[in-house]
Amino acid sequence: MVKLALRTGLRWKVSLAIAGVSALVAVALSLVVHNAARVSMLNNARDVMDSRVQAAQTYYDSTRRLMPHAKLNDPRLPQELRDAAALGQRATYLQKTDSSGTLEVWASVPTRNGKILSIHNKYQDRFSILGELDKTLILGSVSVVLGGCALGILIGGQLSRRLRKAATAARRLADGEGDVRVREAIGGRVRDETDDLARAVDGMAEALQDRLEAERRVTADIAHELRTPVTGLLTAAELLPPGRPTELVRDRAQALRTLVEDVLEVARLDGFAERAEMQDIQLGEFVLRRVRIAEPEARVKVVRDAYVSTDPRRLERILGNLLANAAKHGKAPFEVSVEGRVLRVRDHGPGFPEELLLEGPSRFRTGSKDRAGKGHGLGLTIAAGQARVLGARLSFRNADPELEGDSGAIAVLWLPESSPTSTGSFPVIQVPD
Structure with missing residues (x-):
């Protein structure tokens, strides 16, 4: 099976990583802020309705009259509040009035004559603030993601340029340009892992060059030292009496001499010391x-x-x-x-x-x-x-x-x-x- 590899630049990888982290952080913070604001507003609505029902109870106990919006034994009173009144408890309750999610806040308290005094109100306008808050959070999240992308492109682009320069210098070094140094090629004042990599590559290149030069010198020295005995061997072979064995010795001696000359030529070429006469x-x-x-x-x-x-x-x-x-x-x-x-x-x-x-x-x-x-x-x-x-x-x-x-x-x-x-x-x- 052939595996398909998607090749992307480091700049875009860093940008996508920062954008992803920014998006996760923005979404998490938005959810926390939204839920905290909603809980705070609901608790505040409950507190407001509780204060109003207490004021209505005080007014009813003293005057036997009801304040505006207050009712006794309201037939629409939720069952949860009826149960709380049966236990002699003052309570508040949130109820959705329609499919749109509009909330209605109830508050009730039992009276001395066994009736239930209740008051309720819709808080649609107040809770609409959550919609505005959500829009603000979405806009802020998008801004954070875009800013993260821009920052990722900036950081990744700088790092990518340094790595590309390092790769180019390394290729030139591999092509035989021994005076190239990766650290000088990438430049810049920033000291990071790229500089460590460049110094490591330069050190490796210098070590390899020293080793290759040593091997070249050893090869050249050995081949040079072999020239004299091989030449003597070839000369001695010429003095042998004619015959098949003599021809074989001369042939092998000549082959050995050719090999020595070729090795010497390769050593000179590897040393980059040859110059053309045009x-x-x-x-x-x-x-x-x-x-x-x-x-x-x-x-x-x-x-x-x-x-x-x-x-x-x-x-x-x-x-x-x-x-x-x-x-x-x-x-x-x-x-x-x-x-x-x-x-x-x-x-x-x-x-x-x-x-x-x-x-x-x-x-x-x-x-x-x-x-x-x-x-x-x-x-x-x-x-x-x-x-x-x-x-x-x-x-x-x-x-x-x-x-x-x-x-x-x-x-x-x-x-x-x-x-x-x-x-x-x-x-x-x-x-x-």
Whole structure:
């Protein structure tokens, strides 16, 4: 089952959270205020009617006459008040008179002659104040919610901007810009958890850079130290008498020397110390000559020629490694095409492994099972590093049999329009589509 994920910004999450809390608080306070006001008004109405019935009782006992609105043995008297009078108690009672909820307040008291003196009145106008109070509470609640949303957008927006800057700086750091610092990128005077995160990322980046630099130096030192004995081994192999064993020793010694040179080249590229020596060349003619030497059976097609400013030695190295990878892991026919500043190398083999398409070339990783045991995974790594030095962009993808007629691996090199100002000014990316 595919789970659908709703991606929302931190600003709106904070805003919704504050708005929700504000709404809950506003509703709770409104209910409390409404109920408190209603109870207070009802108690006040009871007290007023109780005072009036006491005054009517005093007047009746002294004059045997009834005050206005006072009645004896009112047939509409609620049963609850009749029961209270039977017990000799003075009481008040609230009664709804119609479906609209209009309240009528009753008060009764037993007289000395056994009758019940009562008085009642409707308090519709007085209780209508509750309606006005409710409107005021609703308006206040809406204002609180809107204010909470505005405050959430302000706070969340500031936090979101800082996190976006931190993410951008982290991506630049991952792309190899070692001088980038997340704490400097987010800026600001606020000291919060974002600063703690930025300092932690900066510390981790520095530690990783130190570790990678140490590993690079160790690799370079080991490869450098191996050059002398490997060269001696190759020289000694040349002195062996002719024969099959001699050929095997020479072949393995030469392979070992090539591996040492490749490791040294990768170490130099990883150190970002390489600089391109730019020259203006005609790309189509340059590719034709180099392909005839590196892979004579490859077919070259110049769709549109162009003059480019590049380092011919490094471009030749990239082209040679791509052709060598195609010959080693792919199948003929091999095709090289030039279209303006774009150079493509294609074979008709099983294609690049998924790991390479997703993560890019990696040293000493040869890919899928059908490509295992061939090479050391340094050819494409060197090609990608040299492309970075040239300011070019190198991508890898597999051919679509339905659209392109056959399977195969396709490497595409985009040369820049202008010379790079610094090593790695254009990142190397891998496009899996």
